[in-house]
Amino acid sequence: MRFDPLPVSSPSMQAMFQFWSLQPTLERLLADQGAARSTSMAFALYQRAEGWLLRTPLPGVAASAIMLEIDGNALTLSGVWPPDESAGARSRHLERPRGAFRRTLRVPFEIDAARVRARVEHGVLEVELPRRARSGPVKVQVLSESTRN
Amino acid sequence: MQANTDPRPVRRIHPPTDVLETDEELILVADVPGASSASVELLLEDDVLLLRARTERAAPEGWQPLGAEFELPDYERAFRLTTEVERERIQAVVQNGRLRVVLPKKLPARDKIPVQG
Numbered sequence: 225m226r227f228d229p230l231p232v233s234s235p236s237m238q239a240m241f242q243f244w245s246l247q248p249t250l251e252r253l254l255a256d257q258g259a260a261r262s263t264s265m266a267f268a269l270y271q272r273a274e275g276w277l278l279r280t281p282l283p284g285v286a287a288s289a290i291m292l293e294i295d296g297n298a299l300t301l302s303g304v305w306p307p308d309e310s311a312g313a314r315s316r317h318l319e320r321p322r323g324a325f326r327r328t329l330r331v332p333f334e335i336d337a338a339r340v341r342a343r344v345e346h347g348v349l350e351v352e353l354p355r356r357a358r359s360g361p362v363k364v365q366v367l368s369e370s371t372r373n
Numbered sequence: 374m375q376a377n378t379d380p381r382p383v384r385r386i387h388p389p390t391d392v393l394e395t396d397e398e399l400i401l402v403a404d405v406p407g408a409s410s411a412s413v414e415l416l417l418e419d420d421v422l423l424l425r426a427r428t429e430r431a432a433p434e435g436w437q438p439l440g441a442e443f444e445l446p447d448y449e450r451a452f453r454l455t456t457e458v459e460r461e462r463i464q465a466v467v468q469n470g471r472l473r474v475v476l477p478k479k480l481p482a483r484d485k486i487p488v489q490g
Contacts, residue, residue: 268441270433277436281406281443284471308402308473313393320389320404347406347470348445350433 265301265327275354276331283347284320290349294337299353302326384446388424388472392452399456399476406470407445413467415474417460422452424472 270277278299282290284306293300305321336356343350393400405413407428416423428445432438457479465474 266441266443268443269439270436271439272436276439277433279433279441281404281445281470283404283406284402284469286469308391308393308400310393310395310400313395313400316392316394318391320391320402344469346409346428346467347404 265325267327267329275333275335275352278329278349278351278353280327280349281347282325282344282349285344285347285349287342287344290342290344292340292342292351294335294340297332297334298328298330299335299340299351300326300328301349301351383430384444385449386446387450388426388448390450390452396478397480398478399454399458401452401472401474401476403448403450403472403474404470405448405467405472408448408467408470408472410467413465413472415463415465417458417463420454422454422474422476423449424452424474425449426472 265280265282268279270279280301282303285303286306289303289306291300291302293302302325304324307322331353334356336354339352339354341352388403388405390401390403393402401422401424403424405426405428407430408426412427414423414425416425426448428447430445454476456476458476459479462477463474465472467473
């Protein structure tokens, strides 16, 4: 199911994220996320032989409140922007995102879910997405008429 | 001030901020992802509260950039306070890239007047 619960970002939030020319492949990867794309969950991607690394700012969201799901070559991040803890406070001016967030990233390889590492530092989430090692060639024994029976 | 080693010009943006109020205090909550408590600076001069925060923009070590929809900016924003606050009791905390500033309001002095009789 796809839904778009992401709040409308304020102009200052939009100004926060600078878009620069993306490599065509990456652009396609990021563009097909459709409605889930939001500046409040902007991605930065890095690579090396072992896999990819994703960075995304999630200010105010505790590590334990971030949901990560791996399915084949897809990583889905979801959670809820936490409300401020001020009980009974009146809102004078609101700009920060509210509600739920969710975004899926598809990578061009099978993710080794068991080796995925994620950490949050100063409100920026980093997720390491290792490639699943390709299994080596498998030798298939060809049976002769005599050995088959 | 720390030297900027990043060759790109540093972007400085207004962090998205909520302003909340109770009878006793004003509360500012600002999203400053990438900033730590050590990199946030708050200055109160007259009735203007100035917020500044720096972020680390380095790519993770051993990784090649593939592309990005954002880069961490520095943050700067000034707030004009319309309520008098207790300057000595202002508290600020940065947690998970979110800055929370509590400004206790200066409540009208309630001096007890002795009643003679």
